[in-house]
Amino acid sequence: MAMIARRIATLLAVLTVLTVGSLALVSTPSLAQTGGQVPGDSLGSTSDSQFWREVRNGMAGQVSTPNARAGVLIQSEGDNWRSLRNGPVSTYGSWVLLGAVVVLAAFFAIRGRIRIGHGPAGVTIERFKAVERFAHWLMAGSFIILGITGLNILYGRYVLKPVIGPDAFAVITQLGKFAHNYLSFAFMAGLLLAFVLWVAHNLPHRSDIMWMLKGGGIIGSAHPPARKFNAGQKILFWLVMLGGLSVSLSGIALMFPFETAYFGKTFALLNVFGLDLPTDLTAMQEMQLNQLWHTAVAVFLIAMIIAHIYIGSLGMEGAFDAMGSGQVDLNWAREHHSLWVEEVEAKEAGEGTHRPSPAE
Numbered sequence: 001m002a003m004i005a006r007r008i009a010t011l012l013a014v015l016t017v018l019t020v021g022s023l024a025l026v027s028t029p030s031l032a033q034t035g036g037q038v039p040g041d042s043l044g045s046t047s048d049s050q051f052w053r054e055v056r057n058g059m060a061g062q063v064s065t066p067n068a069r070a071g072v073l074i075q076s077e078g079d080n081w082r083s084l085r086n087g088p089v090s091t092y093g094s095w096v097l098l099g100a101v102v103v104l105a106a107f108f109a110i111r112g113r114i115r116i117g118h119g120p121a122g123v124t125i126e127r128f129k130a131v132e133r134f135a136h137w138l139m140a141g142s143f144i145i146l147g148i149t150g151l152n153i154l155y156g157r158y159v160l161k162p163v164i165g166p167d168a169f170a171v172i173t174q175l176g177k178f179a180h181n182y183l184s185f186a187f188m189a190g191l192l193l194a195f196v197l198w199v200a201h202n203l204p205h206r207s208d209i210m211w212m213l214k215g216g217g218i219i220g221s222a223h224p225p226a227r228k229f230n231a232g233q234k235i236l237f238w239l240v241m242l243g244g245l246s247v248s249l250s251g252i253a254l255m256f257p258f259e260t261a262y263f264g265k266t267f268a269l270l271n272v273f274g275l276d277l278p279t280d281l282t283a284m285q286e287m288q289l290n291q292l293w294h295t296a297v298a299v300f301l302i303a304m305i306i307a308h309i310y311i312g313s314l315g316m317e318g319a320f321d322a323m324g325s326g327q328v329d330l331n332w333a334r335e336h337h338s339l340w341v342e343e344v345e346a347k348e349a350g351e352g353t354h355r356p357s358p359a360e
Contacts, residue, residue, distance in 0.1 A: 055073050055074055057076060058072055058074065058076050058077075059072075059073075060072050061073065069258075069283065069284065072284075075284055077288060078284075078288070080288075081288040081291070084292055085291070085295070089292060089295055089296060090155070093154065093295070093296070093299040094155070096299055096300065096303045097302065097303055097306070099303075100303040100304075100306050100307060101306065104306070104307060104310045104315075107315075108310075108315065113314065113315065113317055114315060114317060115317045116318055116329060116331050116332050116335065117223075117331075117335055118331050118335070119331065120318070120329045120331060120332075121329050121330040121331040122329075123329070123330045124321075124327035124329060124330060125327065125328060125341065125344060126326055126327055127321075127322045127326060127327065127328045127333065128323060128326045129326065130326065131193075131197065132197055132198075132326075134193075135190055135193040135194045136190075136194065136323050138186055138187075138189065138190035138193070139187060139191055139193075139194055139244075140190075140305075141186075142183045142184070142186040142187040142190060143187055143301075143305065145179055145180075145183050146180055146183060146184060146298075147298070147301075147302045147305070148176075149176035149177070150180060150295075150298055150302075151302070152172070152173060152176050153173070153176070153177075153180075154295060154299075156169065156172075156173060157169070160172070181255055184248070184251050184255075187244070187248070188244075188248050191240075191241065191244045191245070191248070194240075194241075195241055198229070201227070201228045201229050202229055202233075202234045202237040202238065203234075204234070205227060207224075207226060207227060207231075207339060208226075208230070208231035208234065209231075210225070211225075211226055211230050211231040211232070212231050216230065216231070216232050217336075223335045223336055223338075225338045225339045226336065226337050226338065226339060226340065227339045227340045227343070228337060228340040228343075230336070236304070239304060240301070240304075240305075243297050243300065243304075244301070246293070246297050247294055247297045247298050249262060250262070250290045250291075250293050250294035250297070251294055253286070253287070253290040254287070257283075257287055258283040258284075258286075258287065260286065260290075261281070261286055262286065262290065263281055263285075263286055263289045263293075264278075264279050264280070264281045264286065265279075267279050267281075317332070319332075
């Protein structure tokens with residue numbers, strides 16, 4: 001029995017020596033070839049801060065998933081995006097909105113409501129047909145909801161959440177997100193329909209020069225002549241069309257992420273004028289720029305529409321009727337759009353129709 005035990009011990013010792021020797025023979029060349037690093041260009045015993053600097057700068061690693069963007073451990077531009085969104089964009093945006101309200105309040109306090117100079121005529125003239133009013137309210141109604149839900153995303157956590165609590169805020173924001181996404185298509189439909197209906201009436205005309213020189217009637221005692229849309233309304237039209245198109249495109253890019261390259265293509269076009277803008281933007285950088293642009297343009301449009309709502313309701317007597325019933329008082333029309341009234345009356349005279357006068 002003792003002899004068997006000694007033979008087993010000897011055999012184990014031989015196997016141990018052979019195993020250690022084999023490992024030494026295998027590992028020594030590897031250490032000499034890699035300099036102490038783990039094969040595969042990964043860091044082993046010589047790990048230093050250079051690796052983490054590269055990671056911090058957005059170096060992409062290898063991943064086994066189809067999403068190659070998952071290989072980026074740290075996306076540094078995200079810090080810049082968050083700083084801009086929560087800093088200048090939010091701050092200046094609040095100033096723009098507050099400034100619009102303050103200016104309108106001051107204007108109302110100084111000027112008051114713009115009344116019909118000769119009083120209501122008691123006779124109306126059709127200003128907008130049903131399809132025109134439908135286009136306006138489709139665009140306007142959806143934009144109001146888009147504006148409120150968008151402002152909630154930007155400012156809600158600071159303004160609304162402390163008032164109603166986190167649970168109610170979460171529910172409202174989630175519902176607002178759905179409304180924002182789906183009603184955006186109603187806004188785009190209204191925008192397109194309004195463009196088709198009114199673009200011909202919003203082209204420049206020589207009467208716009210006099211309207212601008214008189215400040216739309218603020219300078220002087222008489223309202224300057226204007227066609228169906230005056231110069232101020234034409235400016236509003238093109239700002240809404242171009243701004244609405246821009247905010248729609250950026251919104252589509254946000255709803256369907258990583259599918260567009262608006263800014264890379266736009267920068268390439270601008271570089272024709274001697275600019276040196278980057279054109280090789282990553283998909284994530286495109287998304288960040290889309291979000292910042294979407295917010296900035298939307299805030300500008302909201303401030304502008306606040307002024308439009310003021311003029312069309314409290315600011316001017318008889319203005320709301322244009323988009324309410326579609327019929328406006330004849331004296332109001334002659335004061336604000338005299339050239340358009342002349343065109344309508346000339347057309348009616350040629351067709352043999354008769355419009356009752358105020359005396360009738």
